[in-house]
Amino acid sequence: xxxxxxxxxxxxxxxxxxxxxxxxxxxxxxxxxxxxxxxxxxxxxxxxxxxxxxxxxxxxxxxxxxxxxxxxxxxxxxxxxxxxxxxxxxxxxxxxxxxxxxxxxxxxxxxxxxxxxxxxxxxxxxxxxxxxxxxxxxxxxxxxxxxxxxxxxxxxxxxxxxxxxxxxxxxxxxxxx
Amino acid sequence: xxxxxxxxxxxxxxxxxxxxxxxxxxxxxxxxxxxxxxxxxxxxxxxxxxxxxxxxxxxxxxxxxxxxxxxxxxxxxxxxxxxxxxxxxxxxxxxxxxxxxxxxxxxxxxxxxxxxxxxxxxxxxxxxxxxxxxxxxxxxxxxxxxxxxxxxxxxxxxxxxxxxxxxxxxxxxxxxxxxxxxxxxxxxxxxxxxxxxxxxxxxxxxxxxxxxxxxxxxxxxxxxxxxxxxxxxxxxxxxxxxxxxxxxxxxxxxxxxxxxxxxxxxxxxxxxxxxxxxxxxxxxxxxxxxxxxxxxxxxx
Numbered sequence: 001x002x003x004x005x006x007x008x009x010x011x012x013x014x015x016x017x018x019x020x021x022x023x024x025x026x027x028x029x030x031x032x033x034x035x036x037x038x039x040x041x042x043x044x045x046x047x048x049x050x051x052x053x054x055x056x057x058x059x060x061x062x063x064x065x066x067x068x069x070x071x072x073x074x075x076x077x078x079x080x081x082x083x084x085x086x087x088x089x090x091x092x093x094x095x096x097x098x099x100x101x102x103x104x105x106x107x108x109x110x111x112x113x114x115x116x117x118x119x120x121x122x123x124x125x126x127x128x129x130x131x132x133x134x135x136x137x138x139x140x141x142x143x144x145x146x147x148x149x150x151x152x153x154x155x156x157x158x159x160x161x162x163x164x165x166x167x168x169x170x171x172x173x174x175x176x177x
Numbered sequence: 178x179x180x181x182x183x184x185x186x187x188x189x190x191x192x193x194x195x196x197x198x199x200x201x202x203x204x205x206x207x208x209x210x211x212x213x214x215x216x217x218x219x220x221x222x223x224x225x226x227x228x229x230x231x232x233x234x235x236x237x238x239x240x241x242x243x244x245x246x247x248x249x250x251x252x253x254x255x256x257x258x259x260x261x262x263x264x265x266x267x268x269x270x271x272x273x274x275x276x277x278x279x280x281x282x283x284x285x286x287x288x289x290x291x292x293x294x295x296x297x298x299x300x301x302x303x304x305x306x307x308x309x310x311x312x313x314x315x316x317x318x319x320x321x322x323x324x325x326x327x328x329x330x331x332x333x334x335x336x337x338x339x340x341x342x343x344x345x346x347x348x349x350x351x352x353x354x355x356x357x358x359x360x361x362x363x364x365x366x367x368x369x370x371x372x373x374x375x376x377x378x379x380x381x382x383x384x385x386x387x388x389x390x391x392x393x394x395x396x397x398x399x400x401x402x403x404x405x406x407x408x409x410x411x412x413x414x415x416x417x418x419x420x421x422x423x424x425x426x427x428x429x430x431x432x433x434x435x436x437x438x439x440x441x442x443x444x445x446x447x448x449x450x451x452x453x454x455x456x457x458x459x460x461x462x463x464x465x466x467x468x469x470x471x472x473x474x475x476x477x
Binding site for chain 1: 184185186187214215216217243244245246247249250273274275276277278300301302303304305306309310311322324325328333334335336337338339340341342393394396397398399400401402440441442443444
């Protein structure tokens, strides 16, 4: 069965998000910054759930949220909100699970897991995830202590790195750093 | 032919493709050696080991570097779009790629143009985008862990990061998550749900539960899901029916873990060296008749 076209319209926006700003001039400046960096973004009217006074939002690739936020923040244009197009009221997962292995402790946030050796506070494993920065971030973190390792939010680019950052923050809380 | 497609964590996004071989702790694609830490190199290394040990032809791999900026993924998507229709692969395994619906659909439609549809296996980022695209039921095999299963079960979530809180990620909730993923048409035909117990499902029905050997530290070890995907891909390539290959792969992965006697600090490369022994153990009939529903398997 050839499904081409049948679902094209229904699902073509599922991987998109909206950047929400205070006002229209911020939207225009943010769009210019992102376009200059090569992003395929689009300015459009917001859905009713997002009416905050500003008549425009920017549509962007949702998975690459961390990278886009960093670029806008560097340019002093952080958005008010970054939300999924299909369901703007949807919030990031806040379910965090901890597993105690005796000498080691593992924290899971969404699809990402971080494991630390208790005595040394060394990050020994990172597991889960599917975006391409996961193996890269893992290589940068594994073998380093929680104090010395860069934050996943600083070096990652995607929602998987964001989820790993939540596990990392929880791990630091548990280890009283 | 088995084709394995995914990115590796390096800045250089040039396309590399060729036969996959495993030797001296390295995996090579053509003349390019890659270190095996986790991710795509671990997946293709596991597939190459199983092919080598079983006498199956070695797999082919297509890769590029991507550290999360999406450049390497897009380059690989573009490269494959024009070649997949004519690539004589009977099975395609997609792995670490930036989830992008537009590119997913172009790849999917290129495959649809083929006269003979290949077996489609998806894990990691490409499994996420296969679900988001709405084409999940056209895939033959997904290999989610529990967090990813919750994402498949949530028909609103655009990524596991946005899975809604009421969809519980617990081990004891797996059967209802499986049911929900199939009802929402967000599951592949066959799935291996990785966890404390591995669930093998076919069209919504749980066909087998593999729970032995139970090696608790495996969950913490990055790359053990990647090796599972590589093993099952190789077995499918070798002619095993998908459900049968899924059961065997889950078993082999656990046995390799048991043989390695891991701690949560063990690296996946230390486990992978036991895959050949685990494979021969799993192929012995008494092991295949282990702690799951006994079935008669037929090779295609």
